[in-house]
Amino acid sequence: NAGVTQTPKFQVLKTGQSMTLQCAQDMNHEYMSWYRQDPGMGLRLIHYSVGAGITDQGEVPNGYNVSRSTTEDFPLRLLSAAPSQTSVYFCASSYNGREETQYFGPGTRLLVL
């Protein structure tokens, strides 16, 4: 198993550009989520999904969209990037999202100029 994979590893955007951060897992996990990590802070939840077709907002959802058309993939879309979205983004997955441990991808570092 590859586990949780994320692409790209690093991206530079200009303010106002859009992009999609990709996340995939091959563990047949129902639960997937996106976190962002900013300096001096722990990770904060952006959006999560408990299965294909079901998503919900987390703690810091503004400026981000998600969809879950398959069990394996959970892309995160930035519609109009802002400098405040400069961060490291982590995707995580777990079997059922209730008590299971979440496993994290390697992260995507995003710089918005």
Added chain:
Amino acid sequence: AQTVTQSQPEMSVQEAETVTLSCTYDTSENNYYLFWYKQPPSRQMILVIRQEAYKQQNATENRFSVNFQKAAKSFSLKISDSQLGDTAMYFCAFMKHLGYGNKLVFGAGTILRVKS
């Protein structure tokens, strides 16, 4: 609101010695899960250890163990026989249940440096 506090921004320890990282949390829930994650310079988030609140026995994973004090809402991590590879940022996290899923509430982290 659930919060997680790590009061030690940075710590250092000599190789082969023991170090304890502190974590306190605040919650009104009775059943919950607590985690310690390690983040080395590669930025990968690696699960170190997990504790279920309904279990009185402290979790252990090889050189890593926790001191879980439910009444005091304290969850410290002890690393024995520290190794250079233990150098990393360590995050304490509390699992908060949402409507259908959950989220991890993280502390701000403790940078641990293991010195040779």
